[in-house]
Amino acid sequence: MPHTRRTPLTLHIHRVAGSKVMEHRIANSADGTVAVTADGSEVARLVVDTALYTLGALFRTCYTFTDRCYIFLQQHGSHEVVVEFRKSDSSVALADVIGAFANELINQRVRAEIAHETRAIRERIVSQAFAEADFRAPTS
Amino acid sequence: MPPLPRTVRLSPALYPPGSIEKARAAFSDLCSIELGGSGNDVRLTILPLEGSPPKTIEEFLNYALCAAVEAHLASTE
16 A cells, blocks of 8 residues: 555635635644735635744745745744745645645655755765866866 | 735745845836835835736735745755
8 A cells, every 4th residue: 555645734714705715734833823814815824833844944845836826925923934825827726735835845844854864975975076086177 | 907905014034135125126017015114024015006917916926935935045055
């Protein structure tokens, strides 16, 4: 049986002044209320705990999703960032985007962890490779 | 009829001033920007100009986010 990655998300859907708003909260986040702006368009919000997912992981994840939807970040307390998603075109399903975004957050977090763990050996390999190289200009 | 203006609260830790200036310059033909407040309470109002596309505000914010991400990654790598 293939291994399934599970993302700890809870989902709440409600309507504010005609807008469909989805609030997703990563389960490990502290409780808190996220302000909702009703402008008539569909908006989804994901609360990210920056003690769990580094700002670097969050930024890298955002960068890969700006071609799929509109993203805006708001600081919410000292350890939370609210990620606001709006559709860039009508075919985008925000619930799917948020699920993929949450998975990518984990992916980026793990990548950062692996990069940190393997930094010394990578630096050693590179320095070894360059130690054997001859950078002097060839003499004719 | 241009899109309605939108005011958002910005955290300088997430959006450094340079990223907003970069977006402002790139979108100068489509919208004007008003900045208010100071410190951690910066408010940004985006006012689309006549004839600008409906998603001008969202495009502006996405552009500013990309500029902020690039600045963040350049400073940490």
